[in-house]
Every structure is written in structure tokens, then in C-alpha cells.
Amino acid sequence: MLRYVLSRILSTIPVLFGVTIVVFLLIQLIPGDPAKSILGADATPEAVEELRNNMGLNEPLIVQYGAWLSQLLQGDLGYSYTLHTPIIEELMPRFVNSLILTVASMLICVTLGVILGLISALKKGSFFDKASMGVALIGASMPVFWIALMLMWLFSIKLNIFPVSGMYNMRNPGGFMDLLHHIVLPAFATATVSLAVIARLTRSTVIDILQKDYVNYFHSFGLSKSKINIVHVMRNSLPPIINISGLQVGYIMGGALFSEVVFNWPGIGQALYVAVTSNDYPTIQAGILLIALTFVVVNLVVDLLNVWLSPRLQDSIKAE
Amino acid sequence: MNVQSALNTESLLKVEGLSTKIKTPEGVLTVLEDVNLTIEKGEIMAIVGESGSGKSMMINSILQLLPKTLLEAYSGNIEVEGENLFAIGEKKMQEIRGKKISLVAQNAMTSLDPSYRVGKQIVEIMLEKTGLTKEQAKEKALNLLEQMGIDDPKRIFQSYPHQLSGGLRQRVVIAMSLACDPDLIIADEPTSALDPTVQLQVLDLFQTINQQFGTAILMITHDFGVVARIAEKVAVMYAGQIVEKGETADVIFNPTHPYTQSLIKCIPNLDWVFDKGAGKKPLWQIKGEPPNLMNLSQGCRFFNRCHVAKDICQSTNPLLKTVKPYRNEHSVRCVLIGGGNE
Numbered sequence: 273m274l275r276y277v278l279s280r281i282l283s284t285i286p287v288l289f290g291v292t293i294v295v296f297l298l299i300q301l302i303p304g305d306p307a308k309s310i311l312g313a314d315a316t317p318e319a320v321e322e323l324r325n326n327m328g329l330n331e332p333l334i335v336q337y338g339a340w341l342s343q344l345l346q347g348d349l350g351y352s353y354t355l356h357t358p359i360i361e362e363l364m365p366r367f368v369n370s371l372i373l374t375v376a377s378m379l380i381c382v383t384l385g386v387i388l389g390l391i392s393a394l395k396k397g398s399f400f401d402k403a404s405m406g407v408a409l410i411g412a413s414m415p416v417f418w419i420a421l422m423l424m425w426l427f428s429i430k431l432n433i434f435p436v437s438g439m440y441n442m443r444n445p446g447g448f449m450d451l452l453h454h455i456v457l458p459a460f461a462t463a464t465v466s467l468a469v470i471a472r473l474t475r476s477t478v479i480d481i482l483q484k485d486y487v488n489y490f491h492s493f494g495l496s497k498s499k500i501n502i503v504h505v506m507r508n509s510l511p512p513i514i515n516i517s518g519l520q521v522g523y524i525m526g527g528a529l530f531s532e533v534v535f536n537w538p539g540i541g542q543a544l545y546v547a548v549t550s551n552d553y554p555t556i557q558a559g560i561l562l563i564a565l566t567f568v569v570v571n572l573v574v575d576l577l578n579v580w581l582s583p584r585l586q587d588s589i590k591a592e
Numbered sequence: 593m594n595v596q597s598a599l600n601t602e603s604l605l606k607v608e609g610l611s612t613k614i615k616t617p618e619g620v621l622t623v624l625e626d627v628n629l630t631i632e633k634g635e636i637m638a639i640v641g642e643s644g645s646g647k648s649m650m651i652n653s654i655l656q657l658l659p660k661t662l663l664e665a666y667s668g669n670i671e672v673e674g675e676n677l678f679a680i681g682e683k684k685m686q687e688i689r690g691k692k693i694s695l696v697a698q699n700a701m702t703s704l705d706p707s708y709r710v711g712k713q714i715v716e717i718m719l720e721k722t723g724l725t726k727e728q729a730k731e732k733a734l735n736l737l738e739q740m741g742i743d744d745p746k747r748i749f750q751s752y753p754h755q756l757s758g759g760l761r762q763r764v765v766i767a768m769s770l771a772c773d774p775d776l777i778i779a780d781e782p783t784s785a786l787d788p789t790v791q792l793q794v795l796d797l798f799q800t801i802n803q804q805f806g807t808a809i810l811m812i813t814h815d816f817g818v819v820a821r822i823a824e825k826v827a828v829m830y831a832g833q834i835v836e837k838g839e840t841a842d843v844i845f846n847p848t849h850p851y852t853q854s855l856i857k858c859i860p861n862l863d864w865v866f867d868k869g870a871g872k873k874p875l876w877q878i879k880g881e882p883p884n885l886m887n888l889s890q891g892c893r894f895f896n897r898c899h900v901a902k903d904i905c906q907s908t909n910p911l912l913k914t915v916k917p918y919r920n921e922h923s924v925r926c927v928l929i930g931g932g933n934e
Contacts, residue, residue, distance in 0.1 A: 397661075484702065485697060485698075485699055486705045486706075488657070489695070489703040490717075491657060491689075492657060492690070492695040493689055493694060493695075493717050493721065493768075493771075493772075494686040494687065494688070494689030494721065495690070495717065495720050495721070496720065499720070507705075507707050507708075508706070583706070583707065587752075
């Protein structure tokens with residue numbers, strides 16, 4: 273078992289390596305010259321050329337990649353041209369803020385999604401089922417930035433229940449409760465699509481499990497229905513739900529980019545948005561890399577959870 | 593001992609004139625019609641019939657497991673020790689399930705939850721249905737597994753279903769059905785998914801259970817071999833009706849309904865297997881298909897496939913008639929057979 277966990281962890285290394293290549297090449301494809309954007313529009317061609325030489329931008333790609341990678345391996349994400357600070361100092365606190373938003377969104381979409389899906393499945397064909405699945409279909413089809421704007425318009429501007437933007441109240445920093453007050457709208461905006469996806473998947477999984485022979489068999493013993501639903505139906509529905517939830521982490525981090533911009537949430541998405549508009553390549557690279565790293569870690573956790581939850585998988589691993 | 597148990601006039605299970613109607617997209621379907629059965633304490637009875645003859649509907653009706661979305665209506669009576677199941681309400685019905693009547697599932701491969709150790713699943717039932725503590729339940733489960741002829745009950749107790757062979761799983765399912773000491777076990781084709789050698793072992797196990805615990809057994813099967821080996825009484829079902837019932841020996845050696853006769857003729861014996869002209873002499877088959885329950889004629893349901901059918905069969909709905917009265921009653925649903933209506 274331990275060997276499997278180790279090998280699974282080691283197997284993320286080639287993936288991460290691949291991610292660095294893709295991220296590096298992606299940046300090369302973006303039009304624009306970092307040297308020009310540093311020196312401004314009025315810089316002379318000679319000055320630009322000199323800066324390009326100094327930055328190593330005239331070296332062959334493979335050399336540039338090698339230099340960047342060796343920096344990365346030493347934990348150095350590079351230096352931001354525009355902010356004039358080491359990127360890690362700028363990005364890490366923002367990364368934490370993004371994680372807070374992601375975790376909040378995940379909590380919302382997993383709990384609500386599973387509850388909605390479960391009730392819909394148990395009351396299949398009822399009004400609740402039809403209504404919530406209809407809403408889920410609409411929810412799954414709405415773009416995040418639009419939902420974000422609509423939520424802001426309704427709850428902040430019209431109803432004035434939640435703050436329009438930011439993470440804390442600047443004038444009156446209020447700790448956790450203040451954070452909670454600020455996070456509701458961006459978290460819901462980010463979670464909507466995933467909530468719909470999880471609800472729909474939970475519903476179909478639970479309906480599938482409800483028809484299994486063993487569920488009927490336990491009913492024939494006159495055990496309480498709710499207990500069977502929790503102990504047997506939910507337990508066996510977990511693996512697909514965990515899988516899809518893991519995938520949603522990636523989607524939510526992507527969606528958080530939009531809601532961070534709309535709600536002015538000081539996260540990595542907002543930083544990336546600024547970096548992209550100002551051609552700050554090292555920051556873009558570092559940001560994408562951090563998000564990709566999170567995604568890889570989450571997938572690893574999901575895989576290990578699945579093994580932990582499935583006696584069959586454990587046996588096939590032992591047999592290897 | 594009170595008067596009632598001393599007199600002991602009540603049958604364990606009494607099904608009287610049971611008809612079950614279910615809803616389908618095409619309309620209401622009568623899947624069981626006028627079913628009469630009596631099972632005494634400690635008796636082994638078999639129900640024989642091909643797929644779609646209503647055997648499984650019988651189980652679902654007795655245990656009242658048909659989902660509300662499917663069930664149209666029951667009529668008739670089902671009594672367990674004198675209590676009418678249609679009158680007692682869901683709460684009392686839950687008490688009867690598992691404790692009075694339990695089920696041995698048809699497919700042991702899929703009837704155990706793949707996510708839990710099998711011992712835990714047996715214990716789960718005991719904990720909810722009986723007053724046993726966790727330790728007592730575990731001990732009882734281990735005992736049961738041992739009584740099922742399992743050599744190392746501790747290892748099996750700790751195993752997941754996928755780690756067990758088909759025969760072992762079937763034994764676990766049988767142990768599970770005995771978890772709350774039921775008076776009646778309904779076994780739904782318990783041997784059809786097993787190897788022939790294991791089939792015999794499992795059948796013998798049922799017989800042992802019957803003798804040791806005094807548990808009555810209602811065995812649902814399509815195999816007359818199973819019937820001959822363990823059942824005392826047998827009912828033959830066709831298209832939702834009982835067409836013949838009686839003592840096993842009477843029905844097997846003196847099959848009276850044309851359908852029963854055909855079924856028994858379908859069983860290949862060694863004379864046929866070793867017949868030099870076997871290639872030229874096909875095995876007896878029943879021509880045609882069972883009738884569509886959706887559009888039944890008013891006559892005999894076996895009319896189209898019957899080898900002795902006469903005109904009267906098409907127009908007259910046959911009733912169950914007693915051909916041999918008294919204790920070991922033998923009755924048949926065929927207009928061509930003489931005798932009094934039941």
C-alpha cells in the first residue's frame with residue numbers, strides 16, 4: 273500500500289515536468305516583447321536589444337528553459353518586471369487568498385450539489401427533482417463572470433446584503449466574520465457551475481446505486497430506509513462523486529480567475545489578469561504553474577481517496 | 593404454552609386468492625392471479641415456473657417490497673401466523689421482514705455490498721433487528737458462518753464479497769437470511785448461479801437448516817431436480833397462476849397438468865443422453881412463447897402451447913380443481929381434468 277502511495281506521488285513528477293514545458297512554450301507564443309514593455313514605448317531599439325541580451329531573451333529556447341527550470345527547482349519563481357519584487361513574495365499571499373476562495377466554493381458546491389442530487393434521486397420524478405435539475409441545467413450553462421456580475425448587482429447593489437468587492441473591510445478589519453461576509457458572493461459565483469455538475473452526477477449515480485441488488489436485498493430485511501440510503505447507497509455513490517469533485521477543483525480555480533477580477537478579490541487570478549495585461553511573463557508563468565501544481569496535488573489526493581474507499585482497488589494494488 | 597400454540601391451527605404463511613396488479617407504461621398488468629398457498633411451520637415448499645411466470649412477483653408480494661410507483665393493487669389475503677399483512681401497516685411489516693420471513697437473494701454475486709466486509713453486513717442486520725450487542729452479534733454471525741459449512745469463519749467474516757467464490761458468497765447470503773432466526777426463508781433461485789457440485793452442497797445446506805432450526809423454506813426455482821431433492825410440496829406456476837400443486841412425489845410421478853407434464857418431459861435423462869439414435873430424437877420442447885399478460889384471452893393461458901388442447905380450453909377459464917383430496921391434496925388448473933373445484 274505504502275509502495276503504491278509512493279509510486280503514485282513519484283508519478284506526478286513527469287506530469288509536473290510536462291506542465292513546465294507547456295507553460296514555458298505558451299508564454300513564447302504570446303505576442304509582445306517583455307523588454308519593450310519594461311522600457312516603455314519610447315525606448316530606442318538599441319536599449320531594447322541590450323535589455324533582451326541581459327535578460328537572456330536572445331538565447332536559444334532550450335537554454336532559456338533550462339535557466340528558468342533550474343531557478344524553479346531552487347524555489348525561485350523569478351522576478352517581476354512590473355512590480356519589481358520577487359514573484360514569490362507577491363504571489364504566495366495571493367495564492368493563499370485564492371485557496372481560501374477555492375475551498376469556500378468547493379464546500380458550497382460539494383455540500384449543496386450532493387444534497388440536491390441525493391434528494392432528487394430519492395424523489396425521482398417529483399416536482400423537487402424536476403425543478404432542481406432544471407435549475408442545475410441552467411446553472412451549468414451560465415458563464416462565471418456573468419453570474420458574478422448578476423450576483424453583485426442583485427445582492428450588493430439592489431439588496432445591499434453583501435459587500436461589492438474585496439476580501440476585508442479596509443476601514444474596519446473584522447477578522448473571520450468579515451471574511452465570511454465578503455466571500456459569500458465570489459464563492460457562490462465560482463461554485464454555481466460545479467454545483468450543477470455535481471448535483472446532476474450525484475443524482476444519476478444515486479439512482480444507479482438504488483437499483484443495485486444489494487440495496488433491494490437489505491430492504492428485504494426490513495432495515496430502516498434512511499439508514500440503508502446512508503450506509504449503503506451513499507457509501508457506494510462516493511467514488512464517482514469524489515472523482516467529479518476533484519475535477520471541479522481545476523474548474524473552480526479557473527472560474528475563480530473571473531470572479532476574482534469581478535469582485536476584486538486579491539487572489540492569484542487577479543494577479544494573473546494584471547500580469548497578462550502588462551506582459552509580465554515570469555509572473556504569468558509562475559501563476560499558471562502554481563495553479564497546475566494545485567490541480568496535480570488534488571488529483572493525487574482524489575486517486576488515493578478512491579483507493580482508500582474501494583476494497584477492490586486495494587486488492588488489485590496488493591496483487592501487483 | 594398458551595392455548596393458541598397448543599392448538600397450532602394457524603399456518604405459518606397462508607396466501608389466499610392473491611392477485612397482484614402492477615403499473616406499466618402500457619397499462620395495468622395482472623402479474624399474479626388467484627394464487628393460493630399454505631406453508632406450515634418447518635415445511636419445505638417449492639414454486640416452479642419459467643421466467644416471467646410470476647415467481648419473483650410472488651416474493652415481492654409476500655414481503656410487500658413492490659415500490660409504490662410500480663404497484664397498482666393487491667387483492668386477496670396474505671396471512672403470517674394469522675396476521676393479515678395487508679392490514680397491519682408498514683411498521684409491523686418491517687418487523688416481519690427479516691425476523692419472520694427473510695429472503696435468500698437470487699444472485700449472491702451482486703446481493704452483498706461490495707464496500708463492506710461480509711461479517712459487518714450480517715452484524716448490521718442483527719444490530720438493527722434484534723437486541724443483540726455488537727459482541728453478541730459478531731459471535732452469532734461467526735457461529736452462523738460455521739454452521740453454513742464454512743471452514744474458517746473468522747477469515748470469511750473479515751472478507752469483502754469480491755474475495756469470495758460464488759459458493760461461499762451464497763453461504764454468506766444464507767447465513768445473512770438466518771441472522772434474525774426467521775420462521776420462513778424464501779430462497780429465490782438460490783442455486784441457479786452456482787456450479788453443479790456446489791448446487792448440491794447448497795441444497796443440502798438448506799435441508800440441514802430446515803432440520804436444525806426448524807425453519808420453513810419456500811424455494812423458488814425452475815429446476816425440477818431441486819424440487820425432487822428437497823421439497824415436500826410443490827406449486828407449478830404459469831403466466832401468473834398456479835396450474836398445479838401437491839406433494840412433490842405426486843406432482844413429479846403423476847403430473848396432471850399438460851404444462852407440468854411438458855416441463856418434466858423436457859428434463860433430459862440418461863436414457864436419452866445415451867440413446868444411439870439421440871440425434872434423430874429431439875428432446876421434448878414446449879412450442880411457442882408464454883402469453884403476453886397484457887392481452888389475455890378468457891380461456892386457459894396455456895392453450896396456445898398445450899399438446900392436448902381442445903376447443904373448450906379456449907373459451908373456459910379453468911379453476912384449480914382437487915384431483916386428490918385430504919391432507920396431501922393435489923390440485924390442477926385444467927378443464928380437461930375431472931374432479932371438484934377447490
